Amino acid sequence: MGEKIVFKNYKEMPIRAMSVADMTWNLTGxxxxxxxxxDFKLSPCRVGCPAGEDIQKYIFLLIEDxxxxxxxxxxxxxxxxxxTGRVCFHPCMEKCTRKDFDQSINIxxxxxxxxxxxxxxxxxxxxxxxxxxxxxAVVGGGPAGLSCAFYLAxxxxxxxxxxxxxxxGGVLRWGIPEYRLPNTLLDDVxxxxxxxxxxxxxxxxxxxxxxxxxxxxxEFDALFLGLGLAESRALGIDxxxxxxVEAGLEFLRRVNSGEKVDPGKRVAVIGGGNTAMDVARCALxxxxxxxxxxxRTRHEMPAISDEIEEAEHEGVNFRFLAAPKDxxxxxxxxxxxxxxxxxxxxxxxxxxxxxxxxxxxxxELELDRMFTAIGETADLGPIEGxxxxxxxxxxxxxxxxxxxRKGIYAGxxxxxxxxSVVEAVAAGRKAAEAIERSFTGAEDKAVEEPKVIGFEDINxxxxxxxxxxxxxxxxxKEAVNGFGEIHLGFSPEMLARETERCFSCGVCNFCDNCWxxxxxxxxxxxxxxxxxxxxxxxxxxVCVIECPRGCISTREEGK
Amino acid sequence: xxxxxxPTEELMTSGHxxxxxxxxxxxxxxxxxxxxxxxxxxxxACCWSVIDGPFxxxxxxxxxxxxxxxAAASTASGLKAGLEMRGDTETVVMAWAGDGxxxxxxxxxxSGAAERNEDMxxxxxxxxxxxxxxxxxxxxxxxxxxxxxxxxxxxxxxxxKKIIDIMAAHSIPYIATASVAYPLDLIEKFKKARxxxxxxxxxxxxxxxxxxxxxxxxxxxxxxxxxxxxxFPLMEVTDNGRRWSVWKDFEPTPLQDYIKxxxxxxxxTDEEIEGIGRETExxxxxxxxxxxxxxxxxxxxxx
Numbered sequence: 001m002g003e004k005i006v007f008k009n010y011k012e013m014p015i016r017a018m019s020v021a022d023m024t025w026n027l028t029g030x031x032x033x034x035x036x037x038x039d040f041k042l043s044p045c046r047v048g049c050p051a052g053e054d055i056q057k058y059i060f061l062l063i064e065d066x067x068x069x070x071x072x073x074x075x076x077x078x079x080x081x082x083x084t085g086r087v088c089f090h091p092c093m094e095k096c097t098r099k100d101f102d103q104s105i106n107i108x109x110x111x112x113x114x115x116x117x118x119x120x121x122x123x124x125x126x127x128x129x130x131x132x133x134x135x136x137a138v139v140g141g142g143p144a145g146l147s148c149a150f151y152l153a154x155x156x157x158x159x160x161x162x163x164x165x166x167x168x169g170g171v172l173r174w175g176i177p178e179y180r181l182p183n184t185l186l187d188d189v190x191x192x193x194x195x196x197x198x199x200x201x202x203x204x205x206x207x208x209x210x211x212x213x214x215x216x217x218x219e220f221d222a223l224f225l226g227l228g229l230a231e232s233r234a235l236g237i238d239x240x241x242x243x244x245v246e247a248g249l250e251f252l253r254r255v256n257s258g259e260k261v262d263p264g265k266r267v268a269v270i271g272g273g274n275t276a277m278d279v280a281r282c283a284l285x286x287x288x289x290x291x292x293x294x295x296r297t298r299h300e301m302p303a304i305s306d307e308i309e310e311a312e313h314e315g316v317n318f319r320f321l322a323a324p325k326d327x328x329x330x331x332x333x334x335x336x337x338x339x340x341x342x343x344x345x346x347x348x349x350x351x352x353x354x355x356x357x358x359x360x361x362x363x364e365l366e367l368d369r370m371f372t373a374i375g376e377t378a379d380l381g382p383i384e385g386x387x388x389x390x391x392x393x394x395x396x397x398x399x400x401x402x403x404x405r406k407g408i409y410a411g412x413x414x415x416x417x418x419x420s421v422v423e424a425v426a427a428g429r430k431a432a433e434a435i436e437r438s439f440t441g442a443e444d445k446a447v448e449e450p451k452v453i454g455f456e457d458i459n460x461x462x463x464x465x466x467x468x469x470x471x472x473x474x475x476x477k478e479a480v481n482g483f484g485e486i487h488l489g490f491s492p493e494m495l496a497r498e499t500e501r502c503f504s505c506g507v508c509n510f511c512d513n514c515w516x517x518x519x520x521x522x523x524x525x526x527x528x529x530x531x532x533x534x535x536x537x538x539x540x541x542v543c544v545i546e547c548p549r550g551c552i553s554t555r556e557e558g559k
Numbered sequence: 560x561x562x563x564x565x566p567t568e569e570l571m572t573s574g575h576x577x578x579x580x581x582x583x584x585x586x587x588x589x590x591x592x593x594x595x596x597x598x599x600x601x602x603x604a605c606c607w608s609v610i611d612g613p614f615x616x617x618x619x620x621x622x623x624x625x626x627x628x629x630a631a632a633s634t635a636s637g638l639k640a641g642l643e644m645r646g647d648t649e650t651v652v653m654a655w656a657g658d659g660x661x662x663x664x665x666x667x668x669x670s671g672a673a674e675r676n677e678d679m680x681x682x683x684x685x686x687x688x689x690x691x692x693x694x695x696x697x698x699x700x701x702x703x704x705x706x707x708x709x710x711x712x713x714x715x716x717x718x719x720k721k722i723i724d725i726m727a728a729h730s731i732p733y734i735a736t737a738s739v740a741y742p743l744d745l746i747e748k749f750k751k752a753r754x755x756x757x758x759x760x761x762x763x764x765x766x767x768x769x770x771x772x773x774x775x776x777x778x779x780x781x782x783x784x785x786x787x788x789x790x791f792p793l794m795e796v797t798d799n800g801r802r803w804s805v806w807k808d809f810e811p812t813p814l815q816d817y818i819k820x821x822x823x824x825x826x827x828t829d830e831e832i833e834g835i836g837r838e839t840e841x842x843x844x845x846x847x848x849x850x851x852x853x854x855x856x857x858x859x860x861x862x
Binding site for chain 1: 561563565567569571572574575584588612616617618768775780783810
């Protein structure tokens with residue numbers, strides 16, 4: 001800080017009127033009535049992600065060429081970014097601030113790139129050893145179980161993972177076709193998770209198949225049930241057992257196991273969810289003409305809209321407002337199905353308009369095969385009467401993941417009903433945290449919710465309009481010829497272009513604007529942060545407005 | 560350290576006496592970052608003769624010669640001649656004057672120096688009125704604006720003087736406009752000017768929150784909108800006043816937004832604002848026309 005020079009008499013004055021000192025003795029901070037301060041906020045994509053991935057951070061790290069740290073950031077909340085980058089319904093993109101500017105960021109594309117990098121660089125996964133005395137059994141090797149096992153193992157708890165099938169993966173393996181999620185990739189992801197820590201896998205074992213609840217309770221300190229929904233819901237009409245009527249899930253299981261299938265030429269798929277889309281597109285790839293028949297309209301379909309569009313482009317036919325009424329057989333084989341035409345009535349408890357039959361209006365379709373995909377349900381037989389359930393789903397607390405029975409936790413589809421991979425992953429991680437709290441007696445940290453950035457907080461003057469980069473892909477005509485993965489990953493150039501589009505809402509990415517525009521040179525530029533020099537900041541708040549991403553907040557002085 | 564957007568050397572220090580959100584200080588900081596420490600300034604009466612600080616202090620790390628209101632260009636001419644006589648050809652001399660000291664009071668000296676093609680940079684930082692004496696109109700005050708000498712009942716009716724046209728008519732090697740909202744462009748233009756011999760005139764748009772009755776935090780935003788609403792185009796005139804080039808690669812914003820944000824225009828009716836809009840558009844078209852004509856002139860030096 002410079003010194004103020006005061007002349008006591010004329011003799012002290014220099015001969016020439018020449019300045020001899022600077023002005024830094026003049027602490028202009030005393031002029032200030034409002035104080036700017038760095039206050040990073042939450043980007044809405046992160047709020048939109050059920051797993052709570054710190055999307056802004058990993059995109060920033062990628063831009064900085066710090067891919068390993070980017071991967072580490074995702075792994076904090078999601079052990080399988082290569083999977084969710086491919087199959088997630090990406091609610092993050094709905095929340096992306098850039099959506100209101102031009103088009104949201106291709107977050108799944110970026111996530112997938114990072115996930116794939118994590119598989120290409122096995123050294124990134126630091127291995128943990130068992131360091132705690134408690135042992136946990138995880139029943140179910142789907143996304144919820146894998147996630148729960150992974151986060152427990154990372155915390156040093158020995159985990160035994162029970163899987164009914166030969167191989168781990170659950171719905172990822174038998175429910176999602178190879179063109180969306182290749183089996184070899186899934187194998188790599190699972191290997192990485194299992195080998196990351198003290199996880200022992202017992203495949204071909206399930207409750208009621210080799211082990212029972214009581215013995216597990218005796219052997220382990222806690223149990224996590226991630227059983228998923230592995231049973232197809234029945235139509236509830238006569239003739240469902242007929243040769244030619246098949247549960248969609250069963251068909252997917254056969255296709256995904258590599259079995260050669262021939263569903264015949266004329267195929268109908270009943271239902272409007274993701275399973276229906278997967279079944280339809282698998283049947284299409286097996287040479288069938290496929291019609292999806294859904295009792296409501298396209299608008300009410302629960303499937304991911306991208307998947308519906310893909311199915312349409314590939315040549316799946318859709319018939320809306322119809323439901324199977326009678327199955328007509330010939331020589332014990334399916335011959336045709338009578339469909340009841342429907343119309344939309346009043347909204348039901350799900351908010352969607354309820355389909356009601358139109359009196360006297362039916363049509364017939366001659367079919368070689370009819371697949372049912374109207375929903376999945378759990379097989380709770382082995383825990384019946386011991387763990388509380390409702391509507392054939394396990395009842396578990398939304399925060400603690402605790403079931404009615406002490407020491408037993410549950411999460412994923414078997415608790416929520418058919419949801420998504422990312423929600424199951426989130427439940428697995430949160431249950432792992434809850435299980436640890438039950439061991440250590442620690443309280444759930446109540447964190448204060450930071451402010452979420454909105455589009456109005458963004459200074460759009462600093463951004464140029466640009467379209468979202470789409471993943472390269474094989475075209476629809478070629479795609480239906482086989483089960484090869486449709487979407488390919490970003491090239492490094494495409495990835496760089498897409499990450500650069502991120503606004504980095506609410507979190508500083510060192511754009512320098514605050515430092516550049518401060519009229520009072522009162523922003524100190526440091527290696528990894530900026531600091532307001534309150535000795536000199538006059539409180540003009542230019543930095544607040546010129547920050548493109550809303551990182552600076554204000555408060556009145558003296559309050 | 561991460562690479563910085565603009566040079567990190569600071570030749571202007573904190574503690575200066577400018578108002579909150581002052582555009583003139585940003586202009587000085589950027590200009591000096593571009594020109595470097597081997598710069599000598601000549602400052603006539605203007606905000607900056609106050610901002611710099613009271614004797615014997617200065618908030619700039621380069622020498623400043625304070626001079627009379629009308630004398631910036633002639634003093635700078637003399638300073639440059641004196642430096643040359645002493646064998647210093649490295650130091651760049653820059654006259655740094657406000658709009659009053661350039662458009663009105665200093666224009667005779669400026670015109671003389673430019674006609675002689677004195678080897679100096681003349682920078683006018685334009686805050687569109689005599690601000691440090693209490694917001695009196697200058698010939699740089701835009702039509703429609705309130706000042707203390709053009710009160711609301713008699714707000715300024717005459718348009719802003721076209722100083723770039725005047726300077727272009729002097730056939731000097733380099734003329735540019737710049738804005739504090741576009742620091743990279745501003746710095747580039749000063750760097751370019753430093754390498755040219757002869758009179759270089761740079762007109763920097765520098766908002767004055769105090770005189771414009773504007774919230775200080777909006778000062779950079781206003782400077783940006785002045786450009787994007789075409790009321791203050793960014794341009795360069797090279798080849799001795801013949802070759803015009805105008806920056807057009809921006810997303811236009813409505814002039815209404817620019818006008819309505821500022822208290823000095825608050826009295827204007829929507830019709831009056833529309834009138835200003837028409838005038839702005841005509842000036843813009845005229846400028847583009849000049850650019851086209853300048854491109855078609857035979858015998859033009861290529862850039």
